[in-house]
Amino acid sequence: MRKKLAAGNWKMNGLQENLHEIKLLSKYANTATCEVLICPPATLLQSMNAISSRIAVGGQTCHTETSGAHTGDISAQMLADSGATYVILGHSERRSDCNETDAVVRTKTKAAWAAGLTAIVCIGESLSEREASNTIDIIGGQLAASVPDKATGENLVIAYEPIWAIGTGLTPSLDQIGEVHDFIRARLERRFGAGVGRSVRILYGGSMNPKNATDIAQVSNVDGGLVGGASLKAADFSYIIKALG
Numbered sequence: 001m002r003k004k005l006a007a008g009n010w011k012m013n014g015l016q017e018n019l020h021e022i023k024l025l026s027k028y029a030n031t032a033t034c035e036v037l038i039c040p041p042a043t044l045l046q047s048m049n050a051i052s053s054r055i056a057v058g059g060q061t062c063h064t065e066t067s068g069a070h071t072g073d074i075s076a077q078m079l080a081d082s083g084a085t086y087v088i089l090g091h092s093e094r095r096s097d098c099n100e101t102d103a104v105v106r107t108k109t110k111a112a113w114a115a116g117l118t119a120i121v122c123i124g125e126s127l128s129e130r131e132a133s134n135t136i137d138i139i140g141g142q143l144a145a146s147v148p149d150k151a152t153g154e155n156l157v158i159a160y161e162p163i164w165a166i167g168t169g170l171t172p173s174l175d176q177i178g179e180v181h182d183f184i185r186a187r188l189e190r191r192f193g194a195g196v197g198r199s200v201r202i203l204y205g206g207s208m209n210p211k212n213a214t215d216i217a218q219v220s221n222v223d224g225g226l227v228g229g230a231s232l233k234a235a236d237f238s239y240i241i242k243a244l245g
């Protein structure tokens with residue numbers, strides 16, 4: 001049985017004064033059956049981690065190296081040292097803002113694993129790729145090239161995030177989400193074997209909110225959500241936690 005995961009991506013949002021949202025959220029996390037994770041800016045990792053043992057914290061990226069002359073960067077080991085147990089890798093904003101390729105994401109994933117972190121590897125098609133009916137090819141290619149060998153149900157989570165749905169209020173139909181998640185599951189089973197392939201969680205991400213979360217949570221092979229905007233307020237994120245069980 002895969003435990004559902006409600007993962008919040010705070011992106012470049014959040015100051016110490018916003019930590020009260022996590023105190024509010026802990027009330028819901030305490031009674032949730034799903035796992036709850038927030039990936040805040042690195043500046044908040046330690047203080048957020050101290051608030052609730054039921055809310056895991058994670059990074060939003062990491063460097064490929066453990067340490068060295070890389071001004072402004074953060075290593076997977078540093079994230080782990082600050083209390084992180086997860087790291088988001090290959091988010092479409094990192095792929096476009098920082099030119100992160102599949103090969104870079106793959107190397108970062110290995111670095112995350114070496115530090116004992118679970119990597120949440122993000123993949124997703126652009127609107128023009130969907131309109132050209134290339135979604136499945138794009139997803140298959142990103143999945144193959146971004147995920148290293150030796151994946152397990154503990155060290156890997158896949159997030160399917162259509163780029164055109166992120167922060168736009170647009171979402172794919174439930175059938176479209178199901179088609180991609182079923183495809184990812186089949187590819188994971190083919191590459192890693194049925195045991196591992198069935199144990200890796202696949203999250204949906206892209207404008208998930210209190211209104212659509214219950215329906216999305218019912219789609220086959222949706223094992224949780226990666227949530228941006230709606231994770232910033234406990235009042236909204238608590239509905240998504242509830243929808244995931």
Ligand code: PEP
Nearest residue numbers: 166167205206207228229
């Ligand atoms: C994200 O950035 O991972 C995301 C899904 O954002 P939003 O929920 O705001 O669309």
